[in-house]
Amino acid sequence: xxPLGPIQRxxxxxxxxxxxxxxxxWFFRRDRVGxxxxxxxxxxxxxxxxxxxxxxxxxxxxxEPNLPDKFLPPSVEHPLGTDVLGRDQVARVLYGARVAxxxxxxxxxxxxxxxxxxxxxxxxxxxxxxxxxxxxxxVFLAFPPLLLAIAxxxxxxxxxxxxxxxxxxxxxxxxxxxxxxxxxxxxxRNYVRAARSIGVDDLTIIRRHIIPNVxxxxxxxxxxxxxxxxxxxxGLSFIGLxxxxxxxxxxxxxxxxxxxxxxxxxxxxxxxxxxxxLTALAFNLLGDSVRDASDPRVRGAGA
Amino acid sequence: xxxxxxxxRRLGLAIFVAFGVLAVTFVISRVVPSSPERLYAGARxxxxxxxLVHQRLGLDRPLTVQFARYLASLIRGDLGxxxxxxxxxxxxxxxxxxxxxxxxxxxxxxxxVVGIPVGVLSGAQRGRLFDRLARLISLSGVSIPLFWMALLxxxxxxxxxxxxxxxxxxxxxxSVTNHIETITGFNVIDAAxxxxxxxxxxxxxxxxxxxxxxxxxxxxxxxxMTRASMIEALSEDYILAARAAGLPESRVLFRLALRNxxxxxxxVLGLTFAYSITGAFLVEIVFxxxxxxxxxxxxxxxxxxxxxxxxxxVVTIVYIVVNLVVDLIxxxxxxxxxxx
Numbered sequence: 001x002x003p004l005g006p007i008q009r010x011x012x013x014x015x016x017x018x019x020x021x022x023x024x025x026w027f028f029r030r031d032r033v034g035x036x037x038x039x040x041x042x043x044x045x046x047x048x049x050x051x052x053x054x055x056x057x058x059x060x061x062x063x064e065p066n067l068p069d070k071f072l073p074p075s076v077e078h079p080l081g082t083d084v085l086g087r088d089q090v091a092r093v094l095y096g097a098r099v100a101x102x103x104x105x106x107x108x109x110x111x112x113x114x115x116x117x118x119x120x121x122x123x124x125x126x127x128x129x130x131x132x133x134x135x136x137x138x139v140f141l142a143f144p145p146l147l148l149a150i151a152x153x154x155x156x157x158x159x160x161x162x163x164x165x166x167x168x169x170x171x172x173x174x175x176x177x178x179x180x181x182x183x184x185x186x187x188x189r190n191y192v193r194a195a196r197s198i199g200v201d202d203l204t205i206i207r208r209h210i211i212p213n214v215x216x217x218x219x220x221x222x223x224x225x226x227x228x229x230x231x232x233x234x235g236l237s238f239i240g241l242x243x244x245x246x247x248x249x250x251x252x253x254x255x256x257x258x259x260x261x262x263x264x265x266x267x268x269x270x271x272x273x274x275x276x277x278l279t280a281l282a283f284n285l286l287g288d289s290v291r292d293a294s295d296p297r298v299r300g301a302g303a
Numbered sequence: 304x305x306x307x308x309x310x311x312r313r314l315g316l317a318i319f320v321a322f323g324v325l326a327v328t329f330v331i332s333r334v335v336p337s338s339p340e341r342l343y344a345g346a347r348x349x350x351x352x353x354x355l356v357h358q359r360l361g362l363d364r365p366l367t368v369q370f371a372r373y374l375a376s377l378i379r380g381d382l383g384x385x386x387x388x389x390x391x392x393x394x395x396x397x398x399x400x401x402x403x404x405x406x407x408x409x410x411x412x413x414x415x416v417v418g419i420p421v422g423v424l425s426g427a428q429r430g431r432l433f434d435r436l437a438r439l440i441s442l443s444g445v446s447i448p449l450f451w452m453a454l455l456x457x458x459x460x461x462x463x464x465x466x467x468x469x470x471x472x473x474x475x476x477x478s479v480t481n482h483i484e485t486i487t488g489f490n491v492i493d494a495a496x497x498x499x500x501x502x503x504x505x506x507x508x509x510x511x512x513x514x515x516x517x518x519x520x521x522x523x524x525x526x527x528m529t530r531a532s533m534i535e536a537l538s539e540d541y542i543l544a545a546r547a548a549g550l551p552e553s554r555v556l557f558r559l560a561l562r563n564x565x566x567x568x569x570x571v572l573g574l575t576f577a578y579s580i581t582g583a584f585l586v587e588i589v590f591x592x593x594x595x596x597x598x599x600x601x602x603x604x605x606x607x608x609x610x611x612x613x614x615x616x617v618v619t620i621v622y623i624v625v626n627l628v629v630d631l632i633x634x635x636x637x638x639x640x641x642x643x
Contacts, residue, residue, distance in 0.1 A: 138316070139323030142626075143619050146581035151328070151615040154603055155335040155342070231448055235585055238450045239600055254451055258589075261454055262462045262469075273451030281446040288442070 034289025037282045044279060048097040057088035062095060062248070071260075074267055081267035083257065085246075089267065093275050095248035100279060103164055104229040108222050110168035115175025116218060120210050122176065123183025124202070134180070137173040145170050146232060153241040160243040163236045167229065178221060182214035189213075220294050224287030227280040234276050250276045309634050317627045324619050329373050332612040333362070342608035343383075382617070383609035387602060392613040395598060401488030402472060403594030406586065407579040409514045414521035414575050419568065422529025423561055429534055437526055444523025449582050453516045453589040460512060468509050470591035477505045513590045517582050521575035525568065532567045539563075566633060573629040580618055 052058045057066075066086035074081045080089035122133040140148070152166035186192065192209050236242040237251030245252065250272040257268025336342050340356040348356070361369050376383075382392040425437040460467040468474060472490055473483070481502040486493045491510070494503035536542070545555050580596075587596035595614055602610035 135319070135323070138320050139327060142320045142324050142623050143327075143615070144577040144580050144622050146584070147615050147618055150584075150599070150603070151331050151611055152335065154608060154611045155331050157336075227446060231446070234448050235450065235581075238448075238585060239588070240604055251448070251450075254448070254454065258454060261458055266458060269451070269454055273448055273454070276448045276451060277443075277446060280448070281443060284442060284446045 031289045031293065033285055034293070037286040037289065040282045041279075041286065044097055044282070045101060047094060048101050051091075051094040051098055055088065055091040055094055057091040062246075064246075071265055073265075080271045081265075083253070083268045084260065089271055092248045092253060093250070093271055096250040096253060096272060096275065097279075099160070099243060099247065099249045100230050100234075100276070103160070103233045104226050104283075106164045107167045107171065107229040107233065108225050110164070111171040111225075112175055112218060112222055114168065114172035115177075116179050116211065116214070118172070119176035119179025120183050120206050120214065123180040123214075124187055124206055124210055126184075126187075130180070133176065137176050140170070140173040141177075143170065146235065149232065149236060150239070150241060153236060158241045158244060160247065160249070163233055163242040166241075167232055167236070171225070175218060175221065178217050179214045182217060183210050186210050186213045216294060220287075220291050223290040224284070227283035227287060230276065230280050230283065306631075306635060310631060313627060313630055313634075317623055321620060321623055324616070324623070325374065325377070326370070328612055328616050328619075329370055331615075332608070333360070333369060333373075334366070336608075342606070377616075382613040385602070385607055385610050387605045387607045387610070392610055395610075396595065396614070396617060399593060399595045399598045402592060403580075403583050403587070403596060405489050405491070405510070406513055406517055406583050406592065406594065407576065409510065410518040410521055410579050410582075411572065411575050413514065413518040414525045415572075417518075418522045418525025419529050419565075422526040422568075423533055423557070425526060426530040426533025426537065434530075437530070441523040441526040441530075444519045445527070447519060449516060449520065450585040450589055452519065453512070453586055456512055456516060457589060467512055470509075470589070472506065472509050472593060473502070474505050474509070477502055481505075513586050513592050516589075517579060517586045520578050520582055524575060524578070525571050528571045529565075529568050532563075532565075533561070536561075536563045566636060569629055569633050569636075573626045576625050577622055580622070 047054065064087070066082070066088075069078075069082050069086035069088075070084055072078050072082040072086075078088050078090065080093060082088055083092065118133050118137075122130040148170040149163075149166040152169055153163050156162035156166065187210065189209075192205060195205050195209060233242060234249075234251030234254075237249045238255045240255070243249040243252055245256070253272035254269045254276075257265070257270075257272075261269055333339050339360065339362060340353045341348065343356050343360060357363065361372050364372075380393055382396070384390065385392050385395055388395060421437055421441075425434045428434045457469065461469045481499055483490055483493050483499055483502045483506070484497050486496060490506040491503065494500075494506055542555060546552075583594060584596035584600060586592065587594045588600045591597065595618070599611060599614045601607075602614075
């Protein structure tokens with residue numbers, strides 16, 4: 001291992017991924033598909049952040065109508081056409097990227113937060129805490145995923161925030177299970193036992209030792225879930241339980257364009273849906289690459 | 304432990320979970336909303352109706368009493384009344400459930416018949432052209448937004464080519480001239496039994512698009528999982544031994560490896576059912592298929608909350624049962640599960 005540089009020493013030698021041959025990050029760098037997807041998604045992120053500056057029709061992206069220009073087919077001036085309210089589709093798709101990415105981040109982030117906390121508690125304390133939390137997890141896992149989200153979103157009322165909360169509430173059990181399994185094994189490691197024997201309190205142990213060491217499978221699962229998060233939230237939007245008009249959400253836009261599809265105005269639904277597909281595909285490929293890089297069996301013969 | 308004890312344990316767990324599901328749906332339907340009365344009475348209800356609903360639902364009683372009343376009404380079979388159709392929800396479900404089951408079962412069937420062989424070959428030919436193509440297709444399959452694909456196919460096959468119908472289960476003309484007698488509720492079976500060939504053809508034509516779209520995710524998922532477990536099974540030592548002994552490759556693949564690779568694939572069946580249910584929602588909306596999904600989607604638009612909760616409950620219970628059956632079959636096949 002390379003000697004630690006001054007910055008790393010100051011940080012207290014945290015578990016920074018290092019680029020040594022054979023490490024997970026090294027495998028990831030060599031995975032051309034994974035790298036391509038990362039690049040693509042990075043572009044998407046940049047585009048989403050810079051959306052207001054990338055289009056001349058920023059106001060329309062945010063939702064303001066422009067009725068004189070309605071239903072224009074794709075042209076040089078409006079490469080993706082305009083929708084029923086005359087809004088430029090390029091702007092709408094760009095703004096939709098912001099919604100899609102932030103939604104995916106919030107959903108996965110929230111699920112991870114709840115799941116890791118409960119899973120760590122269950123795995124570390126064991127006993128009745130473990131039983132109670134696992135039974136709750138079982139109950140939540142008994143619901144078909146989207147259905148629970150639909151029910152919660154319907155109860156809370158259709159909105160972007162409620163949709164995110166609903167999906168996160170349906171997803172956290174997976175992470176809890178994952179973390180609990182990891183926590184059970186980390187708990188038995190020597191440094192944890194040592195810490196306990198000198199009287200370090202439980203919460204500190206959980207914070208300092210358990211959680212950092214259970215995060216790898218969580219990270220892999222989260223990477224793989226980003227794609228599903230986008231698709232699931234788009235599904236909720238399509239049904240009408242997500243962001244409401246005039247917000248630019250890809251699922252919502254597909255739904256809005258549905259009525260005009262067979263009347264010859266195909267571009268309103270097609271492009272947002274294609275954006276959904278590309279982004280989800282990129283995230284799924286990325287997730288696969290992350291998983292392959294961290295899976296010891298896939299790392300090659302003799303691993 | 305024996306299968307019998309495993310069955311009892313699993314059944315006990317399922318019952319506990321079912322009870323928990325009831326509790327959660329109760330909480331979602333009564334406690335979570337800021338104004339449950341408004342959700343049950345409809346958005347435009349006047350204060351008198353709201354007070355009436357408040358009393359009817361027993362919302363002034365303590366939570367435990369409310370839960371007990373909730374359970375009692377469920378045991379009676381009273382799932383509530385749909386605000387939109389003004390009918391007991393149980394009646395509505397009896398009409399709509401077979402239509403959805405038709406879609407879901409056909410999609411799962413496709414997942415088995417297409418997904419498993421492709422997954423097997425893909426795993427066996429790892430890295431080669433077939434595998435790469437299969438991986439690309441299956442990865443796209445799990446990334447495609449269902450509703451978007453449905454709309455596109457509808458546009459192409461109905462709008463542009465005029466080959467397949469726009470939606471629905473039967474052509475309105477055919478439903479009058481060659482009406483299908485409802486025996487099982489499954490149009491294909493009923494038409495076949497009553498030798499109603501025109502209606503049979505019509506029913507099949509209406510099934511093609513919805514089932515194809517619904518099957519995309521299950522097929523893709525099955526391919527991916529079968530491939531992964533095939534790869535794992537093929538790396539085992541006994542495969543090497545069999546090949547060294549000169550066993551023909553087809554036997555190696557299908558008699559030895561597949562058997563062991565199939566075990567995780569069974570779990571996939573349970574998962575495909577779950578995804579098919581939720582996918583059916585979206586597909587039924589696009590193709591105006593008169594099933595549970597469209598029923599719920601319409602209810603959501605109409606703010607018909609009792610329907611949403613009732614369907615959630617029923618579908619979840621069905622899902623629990625399906626998972627139970629899958630788990631038991633797995634335990635029967637794979638001794639490691641009940642002994643481990």
